Amino acid sequence: MNVIAVQRWNFWGGVITALTLVWAILWAFPLYWGVISSLKPDDEVVRPYIELWPETPTLENYISALTTTQIGAWYVNSVAVAVGVTIITIFISMLCGYAISQLRFPGRIALWWLILASFMVPISALIINHFVLVANLGLINSWAGIMLPQLIHPVIIIVYKQFFDQVPKDFREAAVMDNASEFGILFKIYMPMNWGVTTALSIVCFIWTWNAFLWPFLSVTRTEMMTITVGITQVNDAFGVYYARQLSAAVLAGLPVALAYLFFQRRVTEAITLSAGIKG
Amino acid sequence: MLRNFRTERLVALVLVAPFLAIYLLTFVYPTVQMFRISFTDAPLIGTGRWVGLDNYLRLDNDPMFRRALWNTAYFVLMTVVPGTLIALLIALGVSRLKGRFQSIVLALFFLPYILPVSVVYLIWDWTLNFQFGIAMHVLDWLGIPRVPVFKSRLWFLPAVAGVTIWWTAGFSILLFLAGLRSIPAEIYEAAALDNSTRWTTFRRITWPLLWPITSLVFTIQLILQLKIFDQVYLFSIGGRPNDNMVLVYYVFQKAFQQNQGGRAAAVAVTLFVLVVVVSVLQFQLLRFAERRRR
Numbered sequence: 001m002n003v004i005a006v007q008r009w010n011f012w013g014g015v016i017t018a019l020t021l022v023w024a025i026l027w028a029f030p031l032y033w034g035v036i037s038s039l040k041p042d043d044e045v046v047r048p049y050i051e052l053w054p055e056t057p058t059l060e061n062y063i064s065a066l067t068t069t070q071i072g073a074w075y076v077n078s079v080a081v082a083v084g085v086t087i088i089t090i091f092i093s094m095l096c097g098y099a100i101s102q103l104r105f106p107g108r109i110a111l112w113w114l115i116l117a118s119f120m121v122p123i124s125a126l127i128i129n130h131f132v133l134v135a136n137l138g139l140i141n142s143w144a145g146i147m148l149p150q151l152i153h154p155v156i157i158i159v160y161k162q163f164f165d166q167v168p169k170d171f172r173e174a175a176v177m178d179n180a181s182e183f184g185i186l187f188k189i190y191m192p193m194n195w196g197v198t199t200a201l202s203i204v205c206f207i208w209t210w211n212a213f214l215w216p217f218l219s220v221t222r223t224e225m226m227t228i229t230v231g232i233t234q235v236n237d238a239f240g241v242y243y244a245r246q247l248s249a250a251v252l253a254g255l256p257v258a259l260a261y262l263f264f265q266r267r268v269t270e271a272i273t274l275s276a277g278i279k280g
Numbered sequence: 281m282l283r284n285f286r287t288e289r290l291v292a293l294v295l296v297a298p299f300l301a302i303y304l305l306t307f308v309y310p311t312v313q314m315f316r317i318s319f320t321d322a323p324l325i326g327t328g329r330w331v332g333l334d335n336y337l338r339l340d341n342d343p344m345f346r347r348a349l350w351n352t353a354y355f356v357l358m359t360v361v362p363g364t365l366i367a368l369l370i371a372l373g374v375s376r377l378k379g380r381f382q383s384i385v386l387a388l389f390f391l392p393y394i395l396p397v398s399v400v401y402l403i404w405d406w407t408l409n410f411q412f413g414i415a416m417h418v419l420d421w422l423g424i425p426r427v428p429v430f431k432s433r434l435w436f437l438p439a440v441a442g443v444t445i446w447w448t449a450g451f452s453i454l455l456f457l458a459g460l461r462s463i464p465a466e467i468y469e470a471a472a473l474d475n476s477t478r479w480t481t482f483r484r485i486t487w488p489l490l491w492p493i494t495s496l497v498f499t500i501q502l503i504l505q506l507k508i509f510d511q512v513y514l515f516s517i518g519g520r521p522n523d524n525m526v527l528v529y530y531v532f533q534k535a536f537q538q539n540q541g542g543r544a545a546a547v548a549v550t551l552f553v554l555v556v557v558v559s560v561l562q563f564q565l566l567r568f569a570e571r572r573r574r
Contacts, residue, residue, distance in 0.1 A: 012478065013376065020373030024388040027446070031391060033414055034403040046412050096299040104285075105292035111300070118307055120559035124507045124528045125548040128317075128324065128535045129310035135325055149306045157299070176284075182291040211396040213510045214528075218536065229396040233514055243406055250402040254395045261394040265383060269390070272451065273458050276500065 038062070038247035045244045061248040071249060073224045074231035078256075081146045081216070081227055082209040086202050089151050094198070097160025098186050102172055112161075118154045127218055134219055141225045146216050150209055155275045156201050163197050164190060200271035203264050207257045228253045314552070318545035324535050328542050335546035344522070345547065348530040351437060355508050355526060358441035359448075360501045367449045367497065371456030372486075386453070393450030401514040404443045405430065430515045433523050440511050440524075447511075448504070452497045459493030460486070492566070499562035506555055527551045 037045055038061055040054040065071055099105070100112055130149045131140075139145030167190065175185045191198070216227045226234060232249040261268050318335055322328030339345045374386050392400060408415050410428040419426055429439045463486065471481045487494075509528035516524055521533075527547065535544035 016373060017376060020370070020377070020385065023370070023373070024385045028388040028391060030403050030407045030446075033407060037406060048412075048417075050414055050417050092298040092302065095295040099292045099295040103288050103292040103295070105289045105296075108292075111296065114303075118303070120556045121307060121311065122503075122507050122552055122555040124509060125531070125552040125555070126307075126310040126314060127528075127531065128541055128544050128548060129313040130306065131535070132313070132325060132541075133305070133310060148302075149310075151302050152299075152307055182287065186295075207394060211394075213397050218532075229398045233398045233401065233517070243409070243412065246402055247406060250399045254399040257394050257396070258391065261391070262387070265387065268394070269386075269454055273454055276451075276455055276496065 034247050035251055038244055038251050040244055042242065042244060061242070061244040062252070064242075065245050065249045065252065068245075069231070069249065070224050070226075071228065071231065071252060074226050074228040075252075077143065077146075077225060078210055078227040078229070080143050081150075082206050084143065085147050085150050085209040086205045088147070089153055089156060089205055090198060090202050092151070093153065093156040093201075094160050094191070094194075095186075097157045098164050098190060100157075101161045101164035102167075102190075115154045115157055118152070123149070124214060127214065130215065131218055139219075141220055141222045145219050146227065149215055150212060153205065153208075156205065159197065159201060159271075159274050160194070163194050167193060196267075197271075197274075200264075200267040200274070203260055203268055204271040204275065207260060207268070210257050311552075314545050314548055317542050318549045320542045322541040322545075323539045324541045324544075326541075331542070335543045336549075338543065339546060339550070344525055345530060348525040348527050348547075351524060352506060352508065352526045355437055355441055355512075356502060356505045358438060359444050359505045360498065362441075363445040363449060363501055364452060364494065364498050366445060367452030368456055368490075368494065370449065371453045371460060372482075374453065375457055375460045386457070389453055390450035392447050395447075397447070397510040398514060400443065400447045401511065404446075405515065408439065431519055433520075436515070436519075436524050440515055443515075444505070444508075444511055448501070452501065455493055455497050455500075456490070459490050463489050495565055499558070499565065503555055503558055503562070506551070506558065 036052070036054060039057045039059070040051075041056060041058050041060065044051065044055055096111075096115075100108060100115075126149070134140055134145045134148060137145070137148075139148065171189060172185060175189055180188075210227075211229060212227075213229055217230045220226050220230065223231070223234070232246070232253050317328070319330060319332060320328035321331050321334075370389055374382060374389065377385055407413050408429045410416065410426060410431070416426045427435055429435045467485055467489075468481065471485060476484070507528055508526050509532065512524055512526050512529055513521070513532075521529065525533075528551065531544050531548045531551070533544075534540045534547060
């Protein structure tokens with residue numbers, strides 16, 4: 001009796017596993033299809049039937065995308081903006097998280113509430129005034145202009161504060177007794193304890209910034225200053241109806257973040273779960 | 281001792297200052313400015329006359345604003361509930377798998393979330409291309425007439441909603457997996473000993489214990505989708521954006537294409553208030569869930 005129940009359990013378990021697998025493959029299929037199409041020559045791309053593998057694989061679309069558009073410049077812009085935003089954001093958020101967690105100062109509670117409240121602010125509602133601000137500073141069409149409104153990530157401060165909170169108070173007191181400087185305590189004791197978190201947050205911050213669309217789209221009007229996520233959608237004329245070329249540009253734009261995820265899978269998922277307020 | 285206390289304050293000020301300066305400049309100041317210019321007839325750049333509530337009163341009989349509001353609500357409806365349920369189903373399937381196999385399957389579901397919206401747009405624009413898209417071959421094969429998905433008023437928003445679910449499900453799946461992992465295995469073992477069926481186990485154990493995560497995923501999705509712009513803008517390229525108007529797009533159109541900063545700000549304030557109200561509700565909901573768990 002019991003044996004039969006267990007067997008039935010396993011049978012349905014197997015069916016569910018198989019369905020999950022099929023679903024996963026179908027789910028990722030458009031990604032595969034995009035990559036495969038980018039490797040086909042023009043005449044193969046538009047054939048009226050489905051070919052899951054290119055007959056004559058070619059890199060000509062990539063070469064053409066690299067030579068006929070300013071994709072190189074967009075890459076440089078994206079890397080500069082994403083690296084810049086990541087370094088500044090992680091740095092200022094860590095300092096702020098440390099201060100709120102470990103130091104006593106007037107306005108500490110108010111600041112903490114200010115950070116929590118900023119979760120509610122829909123940044124897309126502020127685009128008009130971000131534009132006015134950046135224009136008044138003369139930063140339209142510049143890396144600094146693309147970066148400026150992207151530097152505040154309340155989530156990162158909150159994660160840092162929670163991690164610093166877990167460090168026993170004795171650590172700081174002992175260091176203060178030893179006459180260590182306040183900055184020494186932060187950089188030599190607390191920061192090394194949190195390298196894991198810092199790496200994970202840096203990777204997701206890089207991915208978020210690389211993927212940002214609305215603000216980089218608004219703050220740049222000159223083609224050569226675009227980030228790659230904006231650039232590949234703004235030059236349809238350059239591609240005409242060459243779908244494969246457009247797709248090869250898309251592959252180039254997605255590659256850095258896809259690789260960052262595949263190499264640091266665990267760290268990325270950990271940081272993203274943390275950023276939603278769940279301790280993984 | 282007193283000196284120590286003063287250095288601590290000073291150090292705190294130095295540490296907090298960079299964040300606070302950027303925060304005031306890019307969060308507080310723009311928010312105040314947004315409210316202020318919404319009462320003026322200012323262009324995008326420059327000052328305007330004070331017009332009181334005029335910009336808001338105009339919204340009341342502005343058909344395009346109504347359409348934006350309605351489309352946004354429609355889009356939220358089509359993404360939030362189905363998106364949450366699909367993510368839950370996938371998470372339940374993935375959580376049964378073990379080790380390396382699990383991380384590979386999870387990666388297949390998660391990869392779209394990691395990609396920029398413009399890549400997602402190009403891939404789906406190609407997949408659903410009216411002439412050459414692979415999805416159209418499938419439709420032909422099934423004997424269903426082809427649909428110019430992103431040029432059709434009927435199909436545009438549902439299709440963009442589908443693409444959005446595909447794009448963002450990875451995030452929700454991750455949260456659900458974390459939630460499923462936190463349910464102790466002993467509870468399931470006890471249920472198995474009682475010969476509890478799969479459905480009963482889900483209904484009596486998994487669903488109630490997962491509820492805090494479900495409500496979190498739901499509200500995160502809700503707030504995110506209220507701010508829809510990127511996908512609607514991109515898929516409207518070469519189409520008719522006015523048919524598919526959503527709130528952020530309307531702010532963009534008024535401010536950046538029609539140079540009416542004041543009137544755009546009134547729309548932005550509406551969106552701002554909407555998101556703040558939903559966020560406050562979310563916060564209350566989470567506090568309620570927290571209390572119930574104790």
